[in-house]
Amino acid sequence: MTEVFTGIYWLKLPSIMDGNGPKHINAYLVRGEKGYLLVDSGWNTEESFIALQKGLEEIGAAIKDISQILVTHVHPDHYGMAGRIKKISGATIAMHRIEIDSIGPRYVAMEELLQQTDRLLVANGLPHEEMVQLRDATVGLEHYVSPVPPDIILDDSDIIDLGAFTFRVIWSPGHSSGHICLYEPAKKILLSGDHILPKITPNISVHPQSIENPLGRYIASLKEIRKLDVELTLPGHDQPFKNLKQRIDEIIYHHGLRNSEILAAIDLRAKTAYQIAQEITWGENSGWNDLPPFHKRMAVFETLAHLEMMAVESRVNKLSCKGVTSYVKK
Numbered sequence: 001m002t003e004v005f006t007g008i009y010w011l012k013l014p015s016i017m018d019g020n021g022p023k024h025i026n027a028y029l030v031r032g033e034k035g036y037l038l039v040d041s042g043w044n045t046e047e048s049f050i051a052l053q054k055g056l057e058e059i060g061a062a063i064k065d066i067s068q069i070l071v072t073h074v075h076p077d078h079y080g081m082a083g084r085i086k087k088i089s090g091a092t093i094a095m096h097r098i099e100i101d102s103i104g105p106r107y108v109a110m111e112e113l114l115q116q117t118d119r120l121l122v123a124n125g126l127p128h129e130e131m132v133q134l135r136d137a138t139v140g141l142e143h144y145v146s147p148v149p150p151d152i153i154l155d156d157s158d159i160i161d162l163g164a165f166t167f168r169v170i171w172s173p174g175h176s177s178g179h180i181c182l183y184e185p186a187k188k189i190l191l192s193g194d195h196i197l198p199k200i201t202p203n204i205s206v207h208p209q210s211i212e213n214p215l216g217r218y219i220a221s222l223k224e225i226r227k228l229d230v231e232l233t234l235p236g237h238d239q240p241f242k243n244l245k246q247r248i249d250e251i252i253y254h255h256g257l258r259n260s261e262i263l264a265a266i267d268l269r270a271k272t273a274y275q276i277a278q279e280i281t282w283g284e285n286s287g288w289n290d291l292p293p294f295h296k297r298m299a300v301f302e303t304l305a306h307l308e309m310m311a312v313e314s315r316v317n318k319l320s321c322k323g324v325t326s327y328v329k330k
C-alpha cells in the first residue's frame with residue numbers, strides 16, 4: 001500500500017490475465033469521515049482478496065472499514081470483487097446509471113449477449129468458423145465476478161463528499177459506456193479508471209453494449225478532461241502520473257494515426273472491419289496472425305470504432321450488402 005497523497009492509498013491487486021492484459025489493477029482507498037471509499041475492487045479471486053486485506057492491515061484498517069465502493073466501470077478487473085466486499089463490510093456500491101444494464105448480460109444470463117456479438121461479428125465480415133472462436137473468447141470470466149446491483153446510481157457532476165475530499169463524478173464514455181472518473185478540484189487529483197492510462201491506450205470498441213460512436217465520445221471526453229486543473233492522475237492500471245495533458249495529447253495523436261492507417265487500407269476499395277483489421281498493425285511488430293482470439297475480437301471492434309467515428313465525420317462511406325457492412329474512403 002502506498003500513500004500517494006495524504007489520505008489516499010494506492011494498492012496493486014493481481015490480475016488473472018497472464019500476458020493477455022494488464023498484470024495489475026489499481027485499487028485506491030480514500031480516507032473519509034465515515035470509513036474508506038474504495039475505488040475499484042479488482043478480480044474476485046482469493047489472491048486479490050488477500051492482497052486487499054493485507055493492504056488494509058498496513059494502514060491499521062480492515063475490510064469492514066470500507067464504507068463505500070465506487071466502480072469506475074463494470075469490467076471484471078474493476079468490479080469483480082465489489083459484491084464480496086459489500087457482503088463483509090456492508091459498504092454501498094456506486095456506479096454510473098448506464099453501467100447497470102451491462103451487469104446482467106455480462107455476468108448472469110450471457111446467452112443473448114453472445115448472440116448479439118455473433119451477429120455483430122458476422123455483419124462485419126467474420127467467417128463463421130472464426131466467429132465462434134472470437135465470440136467465446138471471454139466466456140468464463142464471469143466466474144471472477146460477484147455481480148451485485150449498485151446501491152447508489154451516479155450521474156455526471158454528482159458529488160461524493162468524504163469530508164476531507166470532495167469528488168466530482170465525470171461521466172467519461174468510450175472504454176465502457178458508463179465509465180466514470182473522479183475529480184477532486186481542490187486537491188487537483190483525477191482518478192481516471194481505464195479512461196486515461198499512462199502507458200497503454202485503452203480499448204475503445206463498438207460492441208453490443210457500446211454507446212453510439214464510442215471513439216468520438218471518448219475523444220470528446222478527453223478534450224473536456226484536458227481543460228481540468230490536474231496535478232496527479234491515479235489510473236486503473238500502471239503507475240500514478242503527473243503529465244495528464246501530455247498523455248491526453250498522445251492518446252488523441254495515436255487515434256489520429258490509426259485513422260490514417262485505416263483510411264489507407266480503404267483508399268481504393270471498400271472493405272469490412274474484419275478485412276481491415278487483418279491489414280493494419282497491432283502493437284509493435286505484430287499483426288493479426290499474432291493475436292490471440294480475445295485480442296482479435298477487440299481488434300475487429302476497435303477497427304469498427306474508428307470506422308464509425310469517421311462515418312459520423314463524413315470521412316468514409318458505409319456500404320451494406322447482404323447484411324455485411326463495408327467501408328470506403330470518401
Ligand SMILES: [Zn+2]
Binds near residue numbers: 075
Ligand atoms: Zn476496463
Ligand SMILES: [Zn+2]
Binds near residue numbers: 025075078194237
Ligand atoms: Zn481495466
